[in-house]
Amino acid sequence: MHDTAADEYSGHDSKAQYFWVWGALLVLTAIEVVLVYKQIFSPVRMLEVLLVLSIIKSALIIAYFMHLKFERAIMRWMLVISVSACFVIMYFFFFPDAGRVLRLGVH
Amino acid sequence: MADATLQHDAVGHETHGEFEAPLFGAYSKKVGMWLFLASDSLTFGALLVAFCYVRSYTDWPTPFHVQSIINSTIMTGCLLSSSLTMVMGVFAAQRGDRAWTRNWLLATMAFGTAFIVLHGMEWTKLIGEGLTLPIFPKPATPTDVEMVNISKNTPQFAATFFGLTAMHMLHVTVGVMYLGVIAFRKWFLPVIGVLWLAGYLLIPSDNVFHWGIHVLLVGLIVASTILFLKSKDYDAQDVEVAGLYWHFVDLVWMFIFPLVYLLSTKIT
Numbered sequence: 001m002h003d004t005a006a007d008e009y010s011g012h013d014s015k016a017q018y019f020w021v022w023g024a025l026l027v028l029t030a031i032e033v034v035l036v037y038k039q040i041f042s043p044v045r046m047l048e049v050l051l052v053l054s055i056i057k058s059a060l061i062i063a064y065f066m067h068l069k070f071e072r073a074i075m076r077w078m079l080v081i082s083v084s085a086c087f088v089i090m091y092f093f094f095f096p097d098a099g100r101v102l103r104l105g106v107h
Numbered sequence: 108m109a110d111a112t113l114q115h116d117a118v119g120h121e122t123h124g125e126f127e128a129p130l131f132g133a134y135s136k137k138v139g140m141w142l143f144l145a146s147d148s149l150t151f152g153a154l155l156v157a158f159c160y161v162r163s164y165t166d167w168p169t170p171f172h173v174q175s176i177i178n179s180t181i182m183t184g185c186l187l188s189s190s191l192t193m194v195m196g197v198f199a200a201q202r203g204d205r206a207w208t209r210n211w212l213l214a215t216m217a218f219g220t221a222f223i224v225l226h227g228m229e230w231t232k233l234i235g236e237g238l239t240l241p242i243f244p245k246p247a248t249p250t251d252v253e254m255v256n257i258s259k260n261t262p263q264f265a266a267t268f269f270g271l272t273a274m275h276m277l278h279v280t281v282g283v284m285y286l287g288v289i290a291f292r293k294w295f296l297p298v299i300g301v302l303w304l305a306g307y308l309l310i311p312s313d314n315v316f317h318w319g320i321h322v323l324l325v326g327l328i329v330a331s332t333i334l335f336l337k338s339k340d341y342d343a344q345d346v347e348v349a350g351l352y353w354h355f356v357d358l359v360w361m362f363i364f365p366l367v368y369l370l371s372t373k374i375t
Contacts, residue, residue: 015198022191029183029364033176036369043370050365057361065190065354067347072132075141083145090149090156098160 021064028057140348144355147278151359154274155366158267168257168264169371170238175229179368182225186279186357189218193286193350200346208346212290215353219283226276227316230269234315238265244313268367275363277322278356284326289341289349293334299327 032053035041041049063069068076131138171179196211237249239258249255258265287295306320 015195018191018194022187025187026184029180029187032365032369033180036176036372037374039374047370050369054362054365058358061190061354061358061361065194065357066351075131075133075138078131079141079145083148086149087152090152095156095160099164 018064021060025057025060028053134344136344136348137351140351144351147355148359151274151362154271155362158271158366161263161267165261165263167371168253168261169373170253170257170264171368171372175233176368176372178225178229179364182222182229183360183364185218185222185225186360189215189222190354190357192218193353197343197347197350200343203343209290212286212346216283216286216290219279219286219353223276223279223283226272226279230272231314231316238268240265240269243269243315247313264371271363271367275356275359278359280322281326282353282356284323284330285349285352288330288334289345292341293338296327296331296334299323299330303327 032050035046035049040046068079129135129138192211192214196208196215199207199211233254234243235246235249236251237246237255237258238251239246240262284295284299287298291298303320303323306323307317310317310320
């Protein structure tokens with residue numbers, strides 16, 4: 001049991017890269033806070049920028065801390081595609097449909 | 108495994124496919140945890156989409172002062188640092204270093220506990236100022252008229268804020284207990300019990316956490332049942348699987364922090 005797990009980790013892990021990822025996540029967080037206080041973007045553009053930064057941060061966490069980058073390709077793609085598809089459905093189908101109720105009865 | 112195959116052949120059973128390699132190339136506990144996390148991500152995803160929907164069709168307040176933003180930024184730092192210590196804990200478990208596995212898990216739990224305490228203080232401050240829900244105990248004299256007005260005129264704000272952050276805080280609390288059981292097994296149970304009792308007795312009854320602390324009691328019952336049914340020495344795989352859960356909790360906060368806090372910042 002230990003051997004199998006140890007084998008999975010061997011060869012592609014140096015501790016330094018995890019410290020780099022941690023540093024990058026802290027820097028991205030600081031950038032988010034500064035952007036909000038500087039008010040560089042309009043509210044909608046700010047939402048987009050913050051979401052992009054959040055997606056980059058979550059990708060770093062999933063790939064390195066959760067180790068998905070080093071898993072077998074089928075597991076990687078199955079998880080990423082299935083969860084992403086669900087979010088796409090939520091955002092592009094449910095969200096506009098939910099907005100439809102506000103226009104009911106308005107001509 | 109070879110012996111088992113031979114025995115099956117001897118009795119004429121079909122052995123084809125019985126011991127084939129797992130599809131995902133990972134042990135079942137890890138695949139199970141990934142599937143759970145995929146489903147849990149949809150729970151949070153649905154909550155966040157609902158939050159964005161409510162927000163986009165409402166005149167949304169921006170009440171968070173710099174103190175709240177500093178507090179939530181420190182909380183973010185705590186969670187990010189806890190992920191790093193968790194990775195170090197998994198490394199220590201992989202090389203069979205039990206002492207350092209416990210130390211790193213303890214550090215992770217400390218960061219997680221710091222997050223919960225800071226978040227609890229933030230909640231208490233906001234409720235004291237007047238941002239509250241009907242089910243919460245009423246603050247004696249709300250200290251901030253703006254928060255009182257938000258609770259009255261835009262109840263969706265308090266509902267989504269407390270709903271989302273409570274769900275996340277629950278996950279962090281469960282995560283700390285999970286790591287404690289992995290690191291200390293049955294020796295961690297009295298710690299949960301003492302924390303629950305101390306919290307219940309010491310937190311004033313008009314504070315929402317006087318009731319929220321019962322999560323620890325539920326956790327104690329669940330952890331005791333698991334340890335009673337399957338008392339085992341947790342190995343490197345268990346540490347890695349617990350780590351997956353912990354990193355997920357960190358990941359979710361990466362969306363809650365900007366959407367709930369940063370986009371509701373009061374700029375003066």
